[in-house]
Amino acid sequence: MTTITTPTTSRSTSTTATRVLGTVALVLMAWVVVSGLFLTPADVVQLESVRIMYVHVPSAWIAYLAFVTTAVASAISLFRRHRSLGFDRVAGASAEVGVLFMAITLVTGSLWGRLTWGTFWQWDPRLTTTAFLFVTYVGYLAIRRLDGTPRQRARRSAILALLAVLEIPLVHFSVVLWRSLHQEASVLNTDGDVRLDGLMLFTLFSGVIAFSAAFAWFVVHRQRVAAMEDLRLTSGLDVALAERRAEAIPS
Amino acid sequence: MKDVGFIALSYVLTLGSMALFAVVTVRRARSLSRTIPDRDKPWL
Numbered sequence: 001m002t003t004i005t006t007p008t009t010s011r012s013t014s015t016t017a018t019r020v021l022g023t024v025a026l027v028l029m030a031w032v033v034v035s036g037l038f039l040t041p042a043d044v045v046q047l048e049s050v051r052i053m054y055v056h057v058p059s060a061w062i063a064y065l066a067f068v069t070t071a072v073a074s075a076i077s078l079f080r081r082h083r084s085l086g087f088d089r090v091a092g093a094s095a096e097v098g099v100l101f102m103a104i105t106l107v108t109g110s111l112w113g114r115l116t117w118g119t120f121w122q123w124d125p126r127l128t129t130t131a132f133l134f135v136t137y138v139g140y141l142a143i144r145r146l147d148g149t150p151r152q153r154a155r156r157s158a159i160l161a162l163l164a165v166l167e168i169p170l171v172h173f174s175v176v177l178w179r180s181l182h183q184e185a186s187v188l189n190t191d192g193d194v195r196l197d198g199l200m201l202f203t204l205f206s207g208v209i210a211f212s213a214a215f216a217w218f219v220v221h222r223q224r225v226a227a228m229e230d231l232r233l234t235s236g237l238d239v240a241l242a243e244r245r246a247e248a249i250p251s
Numbered sequence: 252m253k254d255v256g257f258i259a260l261s262y263v264l265t266l267g268s269m270a271l272f273a274v275v276t277v278r279r280a281r282s283l284s285r286t287i288p289d290r291d292k293p294w295l
Contacts, residue, residue, distance in 0.1 A: 012277075012280065012281065012284060013277075013280040013284070013292075013294065014277075015294060029266065033262060033266070036262075037258070037262065047254070048254045048255070048258060049254055049257070049258065051258045051261075052257070052258055052261045055261055055262060055265040055266075056261070059265065097272075100268060100269070100272055103268070104264065104265050104268060104269075107261075107264055108261045108264065108265060111257045111260060111261050112257075112261070114257060115254055115257050214269060217273075218272060218273070218276065221273075221276050221277065221280060222276055224280065224292075224294055225276060225279050225280045225283060227292075227293075228280070228283040228284065228286075228287045228291075228292070229283065231287055231291055232283065232286065232287065
């Protein structure tokens with residue numbers, strides 16, 4: 001009998017649950033592409049270029065979600081040391097996925113900016129703080145690859161993750177705090193007034209759900225890969241130690 | 252026409268990079284799985 005956690009193959013990181021999650025993400029993604037490109041109306045000001053919003057905005061939100069997940073998992077990993085390294089692996093996996101979505105945000109935002117502002121890049125508060133956030137998490141991933149045991153890696157990267165997450169409010173409110181070329185939030189704004197047509201809003205939220213499902217799928221698989229990498233690293237260290245001890249014993 | 256190209260490129264880059272990340276992750280998982288015994292995979 002197949003249960004929800006039964007693996008589909010003994011050599012894979014997938015289970016029935018992750019396959020269902022992946023299928024949901026793919027179906028929703030297909031809907032977002034069809035609706036975003038063909039069904040939703042053009043904007044009165046931005047015309048057709050507004051269609052980039054359906055991939056740009058969900059990417060940005062999921063990048064924020066990923067970095068907050070990294071911070072929460074890092075805090076658990078740092079303050080509850082008796083637990084396994086599972087939370088540290090979730091933190092690392094989530095940061096990798098966050099960097100991917102942040103890169104998508106920057107590139108799609110740049111293309112959108114070329115159409116609406118006439119330039120790919122401006123050293124504007126929102127763009128600059130977003131680029132800084134991206135570089136910070138690339139640095140976080142570099143720190144994770146420094147030499148050391150998995151537990152040393154967990155501690156030093158957790159401290160950085162807890163500091164880096166403080167940049168997110170700065171990025172989000174940069175359009176309010178400073179004069180910015182970037183528009184203010186159309187949905188998560190401070191006055192609670194949603195300035196989007198019904199189908200546009202529905203497609204945008206479909207994108208958020210689709211990207212969230214993809215994010216969950218990525219993190220689950222990536223942290224399982226990280227678990228196997230850690231296992232190989234520690235077993236490799238055990239073998240090396242055994243060989244050194246064997247050399248030290250006089251024959 | 253210029254708008255269409257930029258819009259299409261946004262979607263291609265978004266979906267393409269996500270697909271690439273998925274493929275690299277699954278390939279890495281399969282490669283590692285061959286060297287790790289099943290008893291050390293808690294998700295199984």
